[in-house]
Amino acid sequence: MSFLEVKNLDISYPTRKETIVASKNVEFTLERGEILGIVGESGSGKSTIANAIINLIDPPGEITNGSIKIDNNELRDNEELIQKIRGKKIGFVFQDPQTSLNPLFKIKEQLIETIQTHLNLGYQDALKKSIQLLKEVGIDNAEKRIEDYPHQFSGGMRQRVVIALAISCEPDLIIADEPTTALDVSIQYQILELLKDLTKKRNLGVIIITHDMGVIAETTNKVIVMRDGFIVEQGETKELLTNPKSNEARSLVISVPPTNKKIDRFKLISPDGKEITSDSKNLTKNIIKTWGIRENKNQKLLKLTDVTKIFDDRSLAINISFGSKNESTDKVVKAVDNVSFELFEGETLGLVGESGSGKSTIAKIITGLVRPTNGEIFYNNISLYNSNRKYQIDKSRGQIQMIFQDPYSSLNPRFKVRDIISEPIKFFQKNISHNELTKNVYDLIDIVGMTRQSLDRYPHEFSGGQRQRISIARALATRPLLLICDEPTSALDVSIQAQILNLLKDIQDELHLTMLFISHDLPVIRQMCNRIVVLKNGSVCETKETEELFNNSEHPYTQELIRLMPKIESII
Amino acid sequence: MLFKKINKIYDTDIGYSFFNSKIAIISSTIFLIICLCSVFAGIVAPYNPFDPATVSLMDAFTPPMWSEGGSSSFILGTDQQGRDMFSTMIYGSRISLIVGFSSIIFAMVLGVFLGVTAGYIGGMYEIVVMRLTDVQLTIPSILMALLVYGIARSIISQSMHDEMVMYVLIFAIGISEWPQFARVSRASTLVEKNKEYVSASRIIGLSNILIMFKHILPNILRPILVIATIGLALAIITESTLSFLGVGVPPTTPSLGTLIRFGNNFLFSGEWWITFFPAIFLIVLALSINLLGDWMRDALNPKLKKR
Numbered sequence: 001m002s003f004l005e006v007k008n009l010d011i012s013y014p015t016r017k018e019t020i021v022a023s024k025n026v027e028f029t030l031e032r033g034e035i036l037g038i039v040g041e042s043g044s045g046k047s048t049i050a051n052a053i054i055n056l057i058d059p060p061g062e063i064t065n066g067s068i069k070i071d072n073n074e075l076r077d078n079e080e081l082i083q084k085i086r087g088k089k090i091g092f093v094f095q096d097p098q099t100s101l102n103p104l105f106k107i108k109e110q111l112i113e114t115i116q117t118h119l120n121l122g123y124q125d126a127l128k129k130s131i132q133l134l135k136e137v138g139i140d141n142a143e144k145r146i147e148d149y150p151h152q153f154s155g156g157m158r159q160r161v162v163i164a165l166a167i168s169c170e171p172d173l174i175i176a177d178e179p180t181t182a183l184d185v186s187i188q189y190q191i192l193e194l195l196k197d198l199t200k201k202r203n204l205g206v207i208i209i210t211h212d213m214g215v216i217a218e219t220t221n222k223v224i225v226m227r228d229g230f231i232v233e234q235g236e237t238k239e240l241l242t243n244p245k246s247n248e249a250r251s252l253v254i255s256v257p258p259t260n261k262k263i264d265r266f267k268l269i270s271p272d273g274k275e276i277t278s279d280s281k282n283l284t285k286n287i288i289k290t291w292g293i294r295e296n297k298n299q300k301l302l303k304l305t306d307v308t309k310i311f312d313d314r315s316l317a318i319n320i321s322f323g324s325k326n327e328s329t330d331k332v333v334k335a336v337d338n339v340s341f342e343l344f345e346g347e348t349l350g351l352v353g354e355s356g357s358g359k360s361t362i363a364k365i366i367t368g369l370v371r372p373t374n375g376e377i378f379y380n381n382i383s384l385y386n387s388n389r390k391y392q393i394d395k396s397r398g399q400i401q402m403i404f405q406d407p408y409s410s411l412n413p414r415f416k417v418r419d420i421i422s423e424p425i426k427f428f429q430k431n432i433s434h435n436e437l438t439k440n441v442y443d444l445i446d447i448v449g450m451t452r453q454s455l456d457r458y459p460h461e462f463s464g465g466q467r468q469r470i471s472i473a474r475a476l477a478t479r480p481l482l483l484i485c486d487e488p489t490s491a492l493d494v495s496i497q498a499q500i501l502n503l504l505k506d507i508q509d510e511l512h513l514t515m516l517f518i519s520h521d522l523p524v525i526r527q528m529c530n531r532i533v534v535l536k537n538g539s540v541c542e543t544k545e546t547e548e549l550f551n552n553s554e555h556p557y558t559q560e561l562i563r564l565m566p567k568i569e570s571i572i
Numbered sequence: 573m574l575f576k577k578i579n580k581i582y583d584t585d586i587g588y589s590f591f592n593s594k595i596a597i598i599s600s601t602i603f604l605i606i607c608l609c610s611v612f613a614g615i616v617a618p619y620n621p622f623d624p625a626t627v628s629l630m631d632a633f634t635p636p637m638w639s640e641g642g643s644s645s646f647i648l649g650t651d652q653q654g655r656d657m658f659s660t661m662i663y664g665s666r667i668s669l670i671v672g673f674s675s676i677i678f679a680m681v682l683g684v685f686l687g688v689t690a691g692y693i694g695g696m697y698e699i700v701v702m703r704l705t706d707v708q709l710t711i712p713s714i715l716m717a718l719l720v721y722g723i724a725r726s727i728i729s730q731s732m733h734d735e736m737v738m739y740v741l742i743f744a745i746g747i748s749e750w751p752q753f754a755r756v757s758r759a760s761t762l763v764e765k766n767k768e769y770v771s772a773s774r775i776i777g778l779s780n781i782l783i784m785f786k787h788i789l790p791n792i793l794r795p796i797l798v799i800a801t802i803g804l805a806l807a808i809i810t811e812s813t814l815s816f817l818g819v820g821v822p823p824t825t826p827s828l829g830t831l832i833r834f835g836n837n838f839l840f841s842g843e844w845w846i847t848f849f850p851a852i853f854l855i856v857l858a859l860s861i862n863l864l865g866d867w868m869r870d871a872l873n874p875k876l877k878k879r
Contacts, residue, residue, distance in 0.1 A: 367771075367774075367775045368774070369774060393777045394777075397777075398775075398776055400775070401776075402771070402775050404768040404771065404772065409767040409768045409769060410767075410768035410769050410771075410772060411769055412769040412773075412787055412790075412791070413791065414790040414791055423778075424776045427778060471772075474772065478776060
């Protein structure tokens with residue numbers, strides 16, 4: 001008999017129009033001391049299963065069939081038992097540490113409340129136990145920090161507190177739903193190490209839900225691959241990753257960007273198991289005809305010298321506190337600090353760094369969305385900002401375009417796809433004929449691999465990956481020379497990410513685009529870029545050719561980033 | 573064809589919510605009937621109360637047809653000048669509705685323009701506009717309307733009064749309602765302007781005017797529509813209040829408020845119907861619009877969405 005046994009589990013969400021099956025016939029077991037990973041694309045039912053175990057399925061969703069047993073106790077439909085077990089026997093770690101702690105209570109109060117609910121302890125004992133828990137999850141100076149409010153902790157620290165809460169009542173099972181997705185690489189590493197450590201020390205059963213194959217490879221013993229609510233494959237992690245049998249698992253493994261080498265294009269696998277090879281040459285023929293043939297002259301296209309951006313809240317702070325000087329200097333945030341780099345025609349330059357390193361701010365300065373405090377930006381040797389620091393958009397004539405991170409907010413929801421793509425064309429060619437315009441729009445939608453029927457639909461009818469394709473088509477509509485990609489795939493599933501990255505590479509090759517590629521994801525950066533700029537806290541650590549950087553970087557920060565990134569190869 | 577269209581509307585979330593809310597169906601039906609009646613007043617009403625030739629003083633103070641001394645030719649009785657109450661009310665509601673709709677559209681255009689530009693441009697301009705709304709919100713809207721009306725009366729020459737009174741009312745009510753629109757549209761603009769589609773438009777190089785009114789405005793219409801509906805009821809009531817106070821439309825072309833004021837004088841001498849029916853009519857009208865607005869607010873709010 002296993003510790004956790006899930007059998008034959010069916011969960012469905014009846015809606016007005018149809019009943020959505022979130023999980024069908026799910027069966028797995030988990031022993032103490034084991035870490036089980038559940039992977040799958042978004043909407044495959046990973047989180048639903050986790051929620052089902054602790055009976056937190058949002059109505060109208062319901063478990064229609066099957067059983068969930070812990071130590072041979074049936075949990076399904078046993079509200080009383082679950083109430084007792086939730087928190088005591090099962091701990092839960094949520095994705096976003098910003099929202100999973102109540103901001104109005106001190107850490108102390110939240111810990112003690114949980115402990116006293118489930119364990120028969122007095123206040124002093126509970127307090128002692130809380131401090132000890134915080135120490136165990138690696139929070140320094142726990143006696144003092146326990147008096148703090150959640151907002152006084154950083155993201156990683158907060159996730160540690162959440163884990164402390166989860167293990168506070170000595171549970172036997174921890175369910176972690178994307179526990180490190182919102183965190184930076186170095187903190188992700190620490191949190192995963194902590195979970196592994198606790199599993200061993202306390203003999204816990206752990207379920208980790210994630211979409212990151214690197215995390216799976218580095219932490220789990222067993223893994224389940226899901227698709228559309230079905231388990232398509234499960235087995236030992238090593239066995240499954242090295243020798244995936246189902247198409248879904250193969251597709252997941254193959255589309256993960258390798259960390260140890262650079263590949264030309266990602267291999268893609270269609271649902272029926274065949275490899276897809278894309279041929280973009282035919283599609284771009286028309287575009288090249290209208291744009292004219294371009295050549296890379298290897299000239300300097302963009303040059304940043306000593307760019308600095310200070311976000312200054314001082315004026316506000318003085319008004320509020322009539323403040324002392326010390327306080328006011330605290331409010332000055334140097335988002336970008338003396339950054340200089342050059343970008344040559346036809347190359348892809350990567351900007352990599354953790355959150356808050358100023359990557360996106362640099363992109364915004366180049367596109368004129370944010371004014372730099374200092375420094376110069378030259379495009380084709382013309383300064384983009386005049387002497388009053390005002391952006392001169394007519395100097396670049398739409399030749400600098402950007403693809404955004406969030407495919408859900410980057411398209412105007414009230415515009416049809418046709419209007420989204422044709423607006424920039426009309427803006428730059430005021431007296432374009434209707435036929436010409438339609439032809440241009442067709443060419444653009446063809447090149448990004450979407451059907452022409454999609455032109456008459458609205459953005460909300462498309463998936464994230466499809467929206468990102470529309471974004472790319474819109475960016476190409478102005479015939480840009482420089483394309484800035486700000487985390488273009490971080491909101492997408494791995495296999496979709498592979499498609500989009502392939503598309504970007506194809507477009508770049510055919511249309512001779514120069515790219516500035518911004519990402520926090522080192523493996524992705526490695527696949528996409530010729531040269532890489534590593535940023536930390538707004539300043540440049542080092543700039544190097546890609547392979548040179550990965551093989552022998554000089555800066556300790558870069559070395560640490562490379563060492564800590566989760567590697568799918570670590571197991572193979 | 574029509575059936576298909578209805579089916580398509582039913583398929584959308586908002587359509588589904590409408591057809592499953594009894595309140596929404598009833599209140600919108602009542603509102604629609606009142607609107608149609610007042611638009612086609614010439615056909616619906618048995619008499620034209622504004623035409624002195626059809627009115628006879630002999631018929632004055634006829635009670636409703638079901639009470640003693642009532643006449644079947646005047647269903648709801650007559651007023652002190654012998655005008656048919658039913659016809660007068662329908663013609664009166666036409667004035668109330670015209671003033672209500674016009675003033676709310678005026679307030680909406682002004683408020684949304686100032687709100688969107690303030691939210692998008694920011695800086696000193698935003699501070700000035702928003703403080704202006706704050707100041708105006710401290711003055712009750714009825715006082716504001718009275719003030720504007722008073723000033724307008726002293727500016728416009730005596731002979732023009734009756735002709736201009738409608739425009740003055742629309743302006744007075746509109747100017748007292750715009751801060752609501754400015755606030756809501758500014759807040760929504762602040763949310764929208766940080767979305768990436770706005771950044772994308774800026775990078776393309778579109779002008780600010782185009783971004784504000786072609787890209788942002790359609791995305792903030794939902795909350796504006798809700799307060800416009802609730803504001804419409806408020807505008808109609810404000811107009812009635814002004815007319816009741818005797819500063820509204822002239823007695824020769826009475827609105828609902830004017831009718832209530834006349835009837836008020838006869839309330840204690842037994843002629844209750846002169847004030848009672850217009851009052852009920854006004855309540856039903858305002859209530860149906862308000863309930864419609866309530867439903868709309870819930871239906872358009874994604875947070876309150878039921879599955």
